[in-house]
Amino acid sequence: MTEQEYRCGGCGVVIQTKDPSQLGYVPPQALQKDPEELYCRRCFRIRHYNEIAPVEQDPDVYLQKLSVIAETDSLVVKIIDLFDFSGSWIPGIQRHVGKNPILLVANKIDLFPRSTKWGRLKKWLHHYTKELGIDPVDILLCSAIKGIHMDLVVEAIERYRQGRDVYVVGTTNTGKSTFINRILQDVAQIDSAITTSPYPGTTLDTIRIELDDGKAIIDTPGIVWKGRLSEWISPNDLQRVIPKQVLHPKGYQLQDGQTLFFGGLVRMDYVKGAKQPFVCYVSNRLYIHRTKLNKADEFFQKHRGKLLSPPKDPSQLSSWTRHRFTLSGKEKVDLVVSGLGWIACGKEKGQVDVWAPKGVQVVMRPAII
Ligand SMILES: Nc1nc2c(ncn2[C@@H]2O[C@H](COP(=O)(O)OP(=O)(O)OP(=O)(O)O)[C@@H](O)[C@H]2O)c(=O)[nH]1
Numbered sequence: 001m002t003e004q005e006y007r008c009g010g011c012g013v014v015i016q017t018k019d020p021s022q023l024g025y026v027p028p029q030a031l032q033k034d035p036e037e038l039y040c041r042r043c044f045r046i047r048h049y050n051e052i053a054p055v056e057q058d059p060d061v062y063l064q065k066l067s068v069i070a071e072t073d074s075l076v077v078k079i080i081d082l083f084d085f086s087g088s089w090i091p092g093i094q095r096h097v098g099k100n101p102i103l104l105v106a107n108k109i110d111l112f113p114r115s116t117k118w119g120r121l122k123k124w125l126h127h128y129t130k131e132l133g134i135d136p137v138d139i140l141l142c143s144a145i146k147g148i149h150m151d152l153v154v155e156a157i158e159r160y161r162q163g164r165d166v167y168v169v170g171t172t173n174t175g176k177s178t179f180i181n182r183i184l185q186d187v188a189q190i191d192s193a194i195t196t197s198p199y200p201g202t203t204l205d206t207i208r209i210e211l212d213d214g215k216a217i218i219d220t221p222g223i224v225w226k227g228r229l230s231e232w233i234s235p236n237d238l239q240r241v242i243p244k245q246v247l248h249p250k251g252y253q254l255q256d257g258q259t260l261f262f263g264g265l266v267r268m269d270y271v272k273g274a275k276q277p278f279v280c281y282v283s284n285r286l287y288i289h290r291t292k293l294n295k296a297d298e299f300f301q302k303h304r305g306k307l308l309s310p311p312k313d314p315s316q317l318s319s320w321t322r323h324r325f326t327l328s329g330k331e332k333v334d335l336v337v338s339g340l341g342w343i344a345c346g347k348e349k350g351q352v353d354v355w356a357p358k359g360v361q362v363v364m365r366p367a368i369i
């Protein structure tokens with residue numbers, strides 16, 4: 001057997017012993033150990049030193065890997081990051097997975113405030129999933145990291161897989177590998193087999209974990225979707241943008257002619273309308289600054305990269321594009337900046353401009369909470 005046939009148990013990449021600067025490197029003596037327990041140098045560093053190891057990915061390669069699923073007979077578990085619902089979708093997922101049933105698992109519920117009405121949220125998910133043209137066999141809510149509702153998820157997987165393989169799919173950073181690790185830990189008492197990290201693009205190839213019945217649960221590399229702000233910012237800045245704790249929403253009563261800055265990443269102008277609340281669901285570590293709209297440009301020029309950070313280095317991000325929204329006053333809506341969070345608006349009529357780096361998705365949706 002050549003060394004090329006070994007794969008890293010942490011990220012799925014092919015193992016090599018020739019070039020320490022390339023992916024998949026292990027020192028030659030490592031090959032003498034159990035090949036099932038090989039971890040590449042990148043995984044070793046992420047796991048033991050929390051090192052940041054971004055890899056430039058070609059989105060098409062990962063989409064091709066996903067398309068293999070269409071030729072199998074399996075259950076597809078699609079992981080959604082509930083904090084970033086719109087950034088969690090793989091466009092045309094049904095095409096990629098063929099006729100295989102999809103079980104939708106909304107992860108990271110631990111970030112949602114305790115007052116969340118879960119029944120209502122589930123209805124919201126059903127509605128949106130339908131609108132996106134997907135008909136999952138079921139929708140479940142969980143937190144892989146905290147182990148919330150994982151028993152129900154495992155039960156549902158057993159029920160729907162009917163003796164077939166299980167593919168776990170999703171965009172980057174939704175928690176697929178954490179989810180599989182949690183299942184392995186709960187069901188087989190195996191400790192953290194797959195590498196996870198706070199940065200997108202951790203898993204590099206499919207990782208197959210055999211089940212007792214000869215079938216497998218398969219981790220897949222996250223699909224890269226550049227509409228998310230989190231795909232554009234540096235790993236250091238990301239630490240202030242991706243929430244780790246339950247969200248403490250910050251509410252502002254705004255008059256028209258007022259502006260909110262979200263660090264130096266995004267800006268929201270309340271252009272026109274009656275006084276109303278705007279509640280921000282973003283990482284607790286992200287600084288929000290309120291100022292007057294007519295002073296906002298000047299304020300930004302003066303404080304960007306300092307008070308208004310992240311980004312620490314403003315030149316890293318593309319310039320802002322304006323997204324204009326009309327609040328109809330009929331229903332409660334959220335303005336979502338993919339990868340950053342959302343702003344729940346009040347029920348007054350109005351006009352809002354959201355400025356976000358070019359390419360980042362900004363949308364309006366009926367309120368999630
Ligand atoms: N708050 C919270 N964070 C989670 C949860 N599950 C995973 N995470 C975090 O999300 C980040 C990404 O987790 P991974 O498991 O590496 O995500 P992935 O989908 O495998 O990512 P790729 O391999 O890049 O596609 C890590 O920082 C995890 O700790 C959860 O239930 N709640």
Ligand SMILES: [Mg+2]
Nearest residue numbers: 176177202203
């Ligand atoms: Mg992963």
